[in-house]
Amino acid sequence: MSPRTRTSGNRAGRQLHGGPFAYTVLALCTAGSLFPLLWTAVAASHDNTRLARTPPPFWFGGNLGRNLRSAWTDAGLGLALGNTLLVAGSIALGTVLFCTVAGFAFAKLRFRFRGPLLALVIGTMMVPPQLGVVPLFMIVARLGWTDRLPAVAMPTLVSAFGVFFMRQYLVEALPTELIEAARVDGASSLRIVRHVVLPVARPAMAVLGMLSFVQAWNDFFWPVIALTQENPTVQVALTGLGRGYVPDQAVVMAGALLGTLPLLLVFAVFGRQIVGGIMRGAVKG
Numbered sequence: 001m002s003p004r005t006r007t008s009g010n011r012a013g014r015q016l017h018g019g020p021f022a023y024t025v026l027a028l029c030t031a032g033s034l035f036p037l038l039w040t041a042v043a044a045s046h047d048n049t050r051l052a053r054t055p056p057p058f059w060f061g062g063n064l065g066r067n068l069r070s071a072w073t074d075a076g077l078g079l080a081l082g083n084t085l086l087v088a089g090s091i092a093l094g095t096v097l098f099c100t101v102a103g104f105a106f107a108k109l110r111f112r113f114r115g116p117l118l119a120l121v122i123g124t125m126m127v128p129p130q131l132g133v134v135p136l137f138m139i140v141a142r143l144g145w146t147d148r149l150p151a152v153a154m155p156t157l158v159s160a161f162g163v164f165f166m167r168q169y170l171v172e173a174l175p176t177e178l179i180e181a182a183r184v185d186g187a188s189s190l191r192i193v194r195h196v197v198l199p200v201a202r203p204a205m206a207v208l209g210m211l212s213f214v215q216a217w218n219d220f221f222w223p224v225i226a227l228t229q230e231n232p233t234v235q236v237a238l239t240g241l242g243r244g245y246v247p248d249q250a251v252v253m254a255g256a257l258l259g260t261l262p263l264l265l266v267f268a269v270f271g272r273q274i275v276g277g278i279m280r281g282a283v284k285g
Helices: 003-013 020-044 064-074 077-108 114-126 129-143 150-156 160-173 176-184 189-218 221-226 234-242 249-282
Strands: none
Touching: 020 064, 020 249, 064 077, 064 234, 064 249, 077 114, 077 150, 077 160, 077 189, 077 234, 077 249, 114 160, 129 221, 150 221, 160 189, 176 189, 189 249, 221 234, 234 249
């Protein structure tokens, strides 16, 4: 092995380290990202009178437990959290499954009008969702789903972004030769999807599932139209805390904190797998 080759190999295998400037920037970005969550917790630990003073509090008070109990009781967050978990989980599962199959079809299958259909799917991303609210609500009312969870889950089981995302991933990650070899062995399309496509697409599916879950959990616009306070999701339930002549901002912050904690728990449990999936999908060869 020549000295030049040995030097290149050492450089390729060497772990890169950031300098002081890089770590300073990362620390500032991390602090800026964590500040809203920290401020929510601080505000939730005080009362409404203290929050109205100037300057506002910068450290925790002693009312966090009381405010959390008030938010849990007043907003009915037990039912809301269960509903949101069911809706977000269904949307994430449906989006991952249907978008993976559709993305595989657009990426590797040959059929008529494939290009125009893909352009049509991408074009729907440019239409503001507000334009479809009236006809969508009419369909939901006709089906008898008003104030029921299927009204929130069913319209978003497939997303144009998810189809495009999976299509772009499978174009590069799934070799056409692998599909042809499976067909030569007599595998059906369903078997190819189960045993070839899904294992290859697993990293992208994890990312898409996480993004879909977070988006469904934080969705407010359509759930507040389709649901009521009798059968709410978390975001709909939290609107009940801000009502009244003088809303209790501390209780509102406590409710927002309770609604955010499940997302933090999900990312803490699955964050390593999701980041690892992104890196496996980014590194080829």
